[in-house]
Amino acid sequence: xAIDLEELYRDLHEHPELSFRExxxxxxxxxxxxxxxxxxxxxxGGTGVVGVLENGxxxxxxxxxxxxxxxxxxxxxxxxxxxxxxxxPDGNDVPVMHACGHDVHVTALLGAVEVLAGDRNAWSGTxxxxxxxxxxxxGGAQAMVEDGLFQRVPVPDVVLGQHVAPFPVGxxxxxxxxxxxxxxxxxxxxxxxxxxxxxxxxTIDPVTMAAATTLRLNSIVSRxxxxxxxxxxxxxxxxxxxxxxxxxxxxxxxxxxRSFDESVRSTVLAAIGRVVRGEAAASGAVREPDIVxxxxxxxxxxxxxxxxxxxxxxxxAFGGQHVxxxxxxxxxxxxxxxxxxxxxxLVFWFLGGADxxxxxxxxxxxxxxxxxxxxxxxxxxxxxxxxxxHGVDALxxxxxxxxx
Numbered sequence: 001x002a003i004d005l006e007e008l009y010r011d012l013h014e015h016p017e018l019s020f021r022e023x024x025x026x027x028x029x030x031x032x033x034x035x036x037x038x039x040x041x042x043x044x045g046g047t048g049v050v051g052v053l054e055n056g057x058x059x060x061x062x063x064x065x066x067x068x069x070x071x072x073x074x075x076x077x078x079x080x081x082x083x084x085x086x087x088x089p090d091g092n093d094v095p096v097m098h099a100c101g102h103d104v105h106v107t108a109l110l111g112a113v114e115v116l117a118g119d120r121n122a123w124s125g126t127x128x129x130x131x132x133x134x135x136x137x138x139g140g141a142q143a144m145v146e147d148g149l150f151q152r153v154p155v156p157d158v159v160l161g162q163h164v165a166p167f168p169v170g171x172x173x174x175x176x177x178x179x180x181x182x183x184x185x186x187x188x189x190x191x192x193x194x195x196x197x198x199x200x201x202x203t204i205d206p207v208t209m210a211a212a213t214t215l216r217l218n219s220i221v222s223r224x225x226x227x228x229x230x231x232x233x234x235x236x237x238x239x240x241x242x243x244x245x246x247x248x249x250x251x252x253x254x255x256x257x258r259s260f261d262e263s264v265r266s267t268v269l270a271a272i273g274r275v276v277r278g279e280a281a282a283s284g285a286v287r288e289p290d291i292v293x294x295x296x297x298x299x300x301x302x303x304x305x306x307x308x309x310x311x312x313x314x315x316x317a318f319g320g321q322h323v324x325x326x327x328x329x330x331x332x333x334x335x336x337x338x339x340x341x342x343x344x345x346l347v348f349w350f351l352g353g354a355d356x357x358x359x360x361x362x363x364x365x366x367x368x369x370x371x372x373x374x375x376x377x378x379x380x381x382x383x384x385x386x387x388x389x390h391g392v393d394a395l396x397x398x399x400x401x402x403x404x
Contacts, residue, residue: 003032005111005388010080012103016069016096018086019134020143022047025067025106029131032110036117038129041152045143050153051129053117058125058404062156062342063112063395064335065105066135072097075378100375101164104353104382106131108162108391115396123403126154130338138183138295141337150342158306159339159346160398162391164353166380167369169387172314172394173326173350176307180300180348181232181258182265183332188213188253188276189290192283197245207240209283210251213276214238217255220271231268232258232330258330260299300333303345310347313401317393326350331375347398351391353382 008028017025026047033040038051047067071094074081088094113129130149134140165173190213192206214235221233237254241247255272259265273291280289315323329350339346354372359365373379 003110003114005107005392006384008110009103009107009384009388012106013078013098014080014082016082016084016098016103017067018071018088018096019068019137019140020046021086022067022133026131026133029067029106029110033113033129036114038113038117044149044152045133045140045145045147047133048140048144048147048149049131050149051113052153053113053127053129055120055126056124058123059157059402060126060128060154061399061402062128062130062159062338062344063109063399064130064132064159064161064338065109066102066132066140067106068102068134068136068140069096070099070136070376071095072099072376072378074099076381078381097378099377099380100136101353101380101382102135104164104351104387104391105162107388108351108395111388111392112395112399115392116399123400125403127399127403128153128156135334138185138297138332138334141334142297145337145341149338155342156344158402159335159342159344160310160395160402161335161348162351162394163333163348164382164387164391165350166354166372166374167350167352168354168356168359168365169352169383170318170356170390171322171324171352172318173324174302174307174311174314174347175325175327175329176302176304178260178299178328179302180329180331180333181260182297182299184257184259184265184269184296185294186255186257186272187292187294188255190251190253190276190280191285191287191289192247192249192251193286194249195247197247200247203247204284204286205247206251207248209279209285210238210240210253212283213253213279216275216279217272220268220275224267224271225264229264230260230328230330231264232256233268233272258332260328297332297334298336298340300336300346300348302347306345306347310349310398310401313397314349314394317397318390349394351387351394353387355383
């Protein structure tokens with residue numbers, strides 16, 4: 001029985017799960033893969049699922065999709081919008097949404113597997129379909145590797161994957177070389193002395209300390225890096241206090257850094273440490289701040305030769321004018337860890353998911369795209385069709401290019 005991709009997508013979108021908790025989605029994926037005749041491996045790296053289809057002699061091609069959602073309150077107004085809530089890693093109750101399109105990725109990969117499994121005369125080799133947990137936390141790919149992924153399934157000759165983005169449906173973005181940034185996530189705890197809000201002179205206010213630190217941190221990229229050395233620094237969290245008239249003991253900042261070069265990364269991380277400690281000292285903090293590195297993974301690098309070979313296949317599927325080079329993307333991905341562990345080239349591209357009518361007559365389509373709700377927005381909502389169809393077509397075209 002054919003997979004109803006639209007129904008599947010709506011179901012996955014309505015029931016997102018946080019990183020390493022993708023139990024429902026993993027079970028759905030495993031069921032479909034078994035129904036398509038693949039050998040299925042479950043529980044790799046926690047909730048990862050892999051399907052293997054051997055179809056005669058030839059190369060081994062790995063197709064990858066990520067499965068996790070984000071702690072975001074959905075505001076799309078869609079009839080299949082998520083109303084899910086869950087307990088986050090910090091123990092707090094949070095909303096959950098597929099705000100980055102991983103539901104598109106899973107659905108399109110299952111559709112591609114169905115096409116390839118149903119037409120085995122058109123290719124020869126081994127297909128490895130990886131459904132990875134926890135891309136949003138940056139640890140899912142490495143968790144699968146460390147859990148013996150390539151001891152359980154064939155080692156691929158190439159790793160292929162895609163990510164939906166807010167540019168027109170029917171377009172594909174592919175860049176050779178360094179394609180996506182390396183991320184760092186840091187948690188900073190600033191220590192003060194709490195007290196009554198009516199007597200701030202008896203306290204050392206960590207809220208003021210955090211505010212000053214945040215403003216100073218936002219000057220690092222603009223004032224300490226050359227214009228030719230791109231990086232992004234974002235303070236995405238600031239937590240302090242429990243009541244309006246209580247000055248708390250501490251404040252916590254959550255910091256995200258994106259960089260494309262190790263020397264730039266080192267400069268930014270060193271500057272963060274200097275600024276955090278300096279602002280704490282200037283505020284008379286009772287102790288040194290705590291700076292904890294939470295996550296880090298490398299830049300995403302598309303192999304040049306493999307990218308050009310795949311580009312030809314994608315142009316054949318979508319037309320040359322619809323396969324663009326978006327340049328460096330400041331977002332990040334951990335799919336490269338799979339390719340590195342396998343010693344295989346990586347090709348990772350972007351799939352348009354925005355309504356093409358929004359771009360009709362536009363002289364600068366990318367300017368239109370920049371104004372749309374982006375990945376991680378509570379209003380991010382790829383159009384279901386023809387996004388899913390094109391997502392399947394892209395994976396199938398790329399896989400067939402590599403399968404003998």
